[in-house]
Amino acid sequence: MSLRTKALGGLILAGCASLYGCAGQRSEAALQQAGAEFQTVKEDSNVLRIAPKDVIRAGESLARADRLSSYWGSGSDVVHYAYLSQRYSEIAREHTKQALNDERAAKLELERQRLQLALRESKLQSVQQQGKWLEEQILALTTAQTDRGLVMTLGDMLFDTGEAELKTSANRVVLKIVQFLQLNPRRVVRIEGYTDSTGGRQENLKLSRSRAQSVADVLMDLGIADSRIQVEGYGDDYPVDVNATERGRAQNRRVEIVFSDEKGQLGAAR
């Protein structure tokens, strides 16, 4: 063996060693990083439950990298398998995050549906309460007359003397009637006009009828179907008080609204 070949061999060996040294450092770092990563996913019970396969693959790749690191000249293989191991760990963690999010989303979805139902219920309840309240108000304004059903009286003060048009002060009560009829869609009404005995009979019949009609018109304008409204004018018939006194006459000038029962059965007209 010549000196030349010895020197060459030494050079090659030194080159190998230095290469191995660099590669060895790099692979050692990669191995450590992958090992740390694997450790964290391995100890996470959620990851183990949700992505066990990825954890196993991370472990297998890591073991392979570890085994290769004891061989000469296998630096790039070590780095490669450490890389794969790390990726598997990261994938396991992502899958876990996603699955946990989905689990939470499923719970939130149930909560959302529960709240939606509760909201619908509370809205419904408030409408019902409102309806009930309104019904009580209407009942308070009406006088139950067994032979004619529920009757509400709109007094003389809601009209100007001799005029058929409703005053704006009647708005409140008219709106209440409209709401009541909207909440009770099967009820119908008969609107009856009356006057006192002052003036001619024909004139009184006409005035009583047009007052009743003007109430009906307002109800229709506010959305009540005309098929639910009957209009009658009775002139000075059926007084509720004496016509001899001013107070009595004022009582007699009136519009009465007769409500049907809930099934739409209206008492016979007079």
Next chain:
Amino acid sequence: MSIRPLFAAMTLVALAGCASDPAPNEQMRLTEQALEQASAVGATAADMPEMKLAEDKFNRAKGNMSDESFKNARMRAEQAELDARLAEAKVLTQKSEEQLTLLDTRIARLRKQLGDAQ
């Protein structure tokens, strides 16, 4: 006799071993599939660094395949496959987070309305 020729022979054998890696056709197919799957859920190289890595490595693996450098092709394709799978998983996680945010705002709105109603 020295053992040096033996070393040389072993090195040659090792090199030959590298060179005689079989063509990783199956792995290339797997990687391509993983890339397709990732882009199907909306992973793009533009906003996913893992996706960019996957595409670059897969392209280099294809180059290695035509050079018949099969070991490099296999390693790059294997890495690219996992890069793509990670990109896919991250996109899905992001989507699930967006879903959670949406649900949270909806629930907050419902609670507010319920509070107002009471």
